[in-house]
Amino acid sequence: MARRNSLSHIAIPERSLVVLIGPSGAGKSTFARRFFKPTAIISSDACRAMLSDNENDQTVSAAAFELARYIAAKRLEKGLLTVIDATNVQPAYRSDWIRLAREHHLLPVAVVLNMPEQLCQERNVQRADRQLDASVITQQCLQLRRHIRDLRKEGFRHVFELHSEAAVAQLETISLNPLHNNRQDDHGPFDIIGDIHGCYDELCILLEQLGYVIDREQCRFISAPVATTANGYTTFRKPVFLGDLVDRGPQSPQVLRLVMHLVENGYALCVPGNHDAKLLRYLEGKNVHLRYGLEITVAQLAGETPEFLEEVKTFLDRLCSHYVLDDGKLVVAHAGLQENMQGRASAAVRDFCLYGETTGETDEYGLPVRYNWALAYTGTAMVVYGHTPVPVPQWLNRTIDIDTGCVFGGSLTALRYPEKTMVSVPALRQYAVPVRPVGYPDNGSAPQTATV
Numbered sequence: 484m485a486r487r488n489s490l491s492h493i494a495i496p497e498r499s500l501v502v503l504i505g506p507s508g509a510g511k512s513t514f515a516r517r518f519f520k521p522t523a524i525i526s527s528d529a530c531r532a533m534l535s536d537n538e539n540d541q542t543v544s545a546a547a548f549e550l551a552r553y554i555a556a557k558r559l560e561k562g563l564l565t566v567i568d569a570t571n572v573q574p575a576y577r578s579d580w581i582r583l584a585r586e587h588h589l590l591p592v593a594v595v596l597n598m599p600e601q602l603c604q605e606r607n608v609q610r611a612d613r614q615l616d617a618s619v620i621t622q623q624c625l626q627l628r629r630h631i632r633d634l635r636k637e638g639f640r641h642v643f644e645l646h647s648e649a650a651v652a653q654l655e656t657i658s659l660n661p662l663h664n665n666r667q668d669d670h671g672p673f674d675i676i677g678d679i680h681g682c683y684d685e686l687c688i689l690l691e692q693l694g695y696v697i698d699r700e701q702c703r704f705i706s707a708p709v710a711t712t713a714n715g716y717t718t719f720r721k722p723v724f725l726g727d728l729v730d731r732g733p734q735s736p737q738v739l740r741l742v743m744h745l746v747e748n749g750y751a752l753c754v755p756g757n758h759d760a761k762l763l764r765y766l767e768g769k770n771v772h773l774r775y776g777l778e779i780t781v782a783q784l785a786g787e788t789p790e791f792l793e794e795v796k797t798f799l800d801r802l803c804s805h806y807v808l809d810d811g812k813l814v815v816a817h818a819g820l821q822e823n824m825q826g827r828a829s830a831a832v833r834d835f836c837l838y839g840e841t842t843g844e845t846d847e848y849g850l851p852v853r854y855n856w857a858l859a860y861t862g863t864a865m866v867v868y869g870h871t872p873v874p875v876p877q878w879l880n881r882t883i884d885i886d887t888g889c890v891f892g893g894s895l896t897a898l899r900y901p902e903k904t905m906v907s908v909p910a911l912r913q914y915a916v917p918v919r920p921v922g923y924p925d926n927g928s929a930p931q932t933a934t935v
Contacts, residue, residue, distance in 0.1 A: 497564060707719040728756070858880070
């Protein structure tokens with residue numbers, strides 16, 4: 484259901500496609516000019532004028548909407564807030580804007596000016612430039628109200644309804660909120676840690692080698708190492724966990740406790756891995772197969788309190804798919820991220836962050852065949868990721884895979900940023916056998932990737 488808003492302020496994502504919805508005479512153009520930059524507004528009337536020198540020329544409406552869509556696509560490609568000023572009272576027109584937003588991995592927002600029909604008719608009569616037949620406005624009002632409850636089902640992530648002149652007058656500001664993945668003002672320095680998979684002892688050893696003080700028994704953080712930034716300021720280093728905290732290893736609950744303590748107290752950042760996402764689905768009561776190590780985690784969690792399980796569920800549910808850090812120079816995601824998805828939000832972005840890019844096929848092991856997305860990466864941001872175990876960290880086109888397969892008998896690796904140096908600790912033993920073979924330097928095998 485659309486949300487009626489009678490507040491003085493509403494907030495929308497800074498990167499979004501805002502679709503104004505309302506009959507002619509509802510005040511959409513005035514509303515757009517009041518709250519948004521002129522360059523952000525794409526008006527169907529203006530597009531008609533560009534094509535015919537007459538914004539009232541309905542014979543060019545189809546071409547005008549093609550032009551509007553083209554301009555909107557170019558803005559969304561650059562991640563710019565874009566506002567569509569048209570009636571948009573029919574679901575078919577709105578669905579096209581929703582598709583466009585999704586194509587560019589941005590959030591569609593609906594702002595509904597659901598004004599009384601009488602007001603719209605009065606404004607129509609007063610217009611000197613164009614008057615529509617009264618039946619047109621009546622039909623538009625009916626079309627709007629017939630489907631207004633379905634806007635979220637259509638795909639709008641945020642819906643705001645203003646239903647009177649007073650509500651519009653009361654609205655003072657519309658703020659543009661950064662997405663949760665936008666942490667460009669966080670400059671670190673960071674210690675980015677690859678897939679842990681329940682290897683708690685190795686995690687503690689690695690953190691201690693990096694200079695952190697940990698209470699291993701209580702799974703608590705005590706202190707972080709001090710660093711001096713390039714401009715001479717003193718700050719603390721911050722761990723960044725690349726996900727796959729759980730499964731296959733011996734102590735997933737302990738890993739969760741420590742990482743949750745670090746993140747929830749603002750000492751660290753964490754993105755989810757595909758194993759973490761699957762555990763969340765299990766905790767939510769979804770039907771998931773207990774395999775690929777999840778059965779081990781479930782058994783380990785059987786002795787935990789319901790309160791702890793609820794805390795884990797809440798923690799995993801709140802994790803952000805990826806982060807853009809250090810003025811956009813650094814991106815962290817579990818399985819990596821293409822340039823056109825960085826700093827954006829959609830189901831496709833989250834899936835890529837969790838699983839990488841797949842072909843839709845399966846291999847002889849029954850596992851997804853993946854594209855090596857990093858081969859074609861040309862972005863300016865450095866992307867640090869894990870997900871696919873490798874014998875040693877692998878640089879490729881400003882990306883680096885630091886999942887060195889600790890749970891498979893490899894090592895647990897941290898990339899220190901901005902230094903770009905590696906710190907690794909060897910696995911204390913091999914806890915699991917990969918479904919696909921993987922070679923490590925100590926066994927003489929040729930480097931191969933393994934499933935995760």
